[in-house]
Amino acid sequence: MAGADENHGAVKLANFRETTNRRALKDIKNFVGAPSFPCAANKRQLKEVVCGNNDSVIPRRPITRQFASTLASKSQQSHGETSNKHGQITGNEKHNPIIIDEDVPMVEESEEMEECELVEEITMEDIVIDSAQDIDIGDVGNPLAVVDYVDDIYNYYRRVEASSCVHPDYMSNQFDINDKMRAILIDWLVEVHYKFELMEETLYLTVNIIDRFLSRQAVVRKKLQLVGVTAMLLACKYEEVSVPVVDDLVTISDRAYTRKEVLDMEKSIVKTLQFNTSVPTPFVFLRRFLKAAGSEKKLELLSSFIIELSLVEYQMLKFQPSLLAAAAIYTAQCSLKGFKFWTRTCEQYTMYTEDQLLECSKMMVGFHRNAGSGKLTGVHRKYSTSKFGFAGKSYPALFLLDNRL
Structure with missing residues (x-):
């Protein structure tokens, strides 16, 4: 266990085996495959009991008068075991001896059970708390990571993201285009975006602008490609440092449209969207x-x-x-x-x-x-x-x- 040296010499629990029909300390996974918790370990000092030739070890529980007498009586009845002067219960050699030290204090049963419950409660609580990591802790000194504000920024994005969405059935209001035409347009724009080596966020904003515009404005199919290239022009102006010129977009669309048509469509889109291009994609x-x-x-x-x-x-x-x-x-x-x-x-x-x-x-x-x-x-x-x-x-x-x- 990673923290064994810190927990007063506590060792790994290789094989937990109950010695009676009642559980002294339930396996709460604080030894095998889990981090150590000094605050819990200090509550009860653990000792080892080595069971005969078996290499397994189990944590020692405080021995109560009731528990000691139960062990003695059951062992004598089942195996004919007798107690020696050192407090060891011995019997048939086929059974592993259970060692009880005289210096282990006798405590009241209620105190022991209360203590066990406290250890389990503290340990399980710590496991839940430590299960998620702080992903920003390594960027505290990086001003570009804005660690002090990043949670507020994304909380804002979550509040307003619904405003950037469109009705999932908006195509029912279009009379000359359909969802397959939209898919063809966007698949083509992915290639245009790649050819121009544009930033990733430009593609997402382009698609968002197209959907928001088409959800509010009916378009004939011969103008659908014009909407696409103009939406990309607007996204480039918002996201890119170096923006493709209008003539490049006219050329990439095989000169199906003129420069004036592109600029007129640009005016139509920004008016329809009320100049709102700052949306979380x-x-x-x-x-x-x-x-x-x-x-x-x-x-x-x-x-x-x-x-x-x-x-x-x-x-x-x-x-x-x-x-x-x-x-x-x-x-x-x-x-x-x-x-x-x-x-x-x-x-x-x-x-x-x-x-x-x-x-x-x-x-x-x-x-x-x-x-x-x-x-x-x-x-x-x-x-x-x-x-x-x-x-x-x-x-x-x-x-x-x-x-x-």
């Missing part, structure tokens, strides 16, 4: 939740791959940005580890339990499985390159689709 939550997950590069890339697959899917609009981010990380962890994995730290910082993520996660597993097939493979091709660690070729967590789990 899944990206801002993804950054924070990856830190809570103790992220490495492989997990980061796979989580990004899974959540970009979800951006293309219209049906994922029913989930809030924070839940999408948490579910993507959970799905990625399950895929990499091969089993369900969601820590108390992840649960604390995402505010989502594993059960709350399962519905979204199962849908993501389906998208992951089918990413390389079909007509819309832009995200899969992007993440199948060495630049993105070949995350697109990873094996999906298909076991999550088993309803028996």
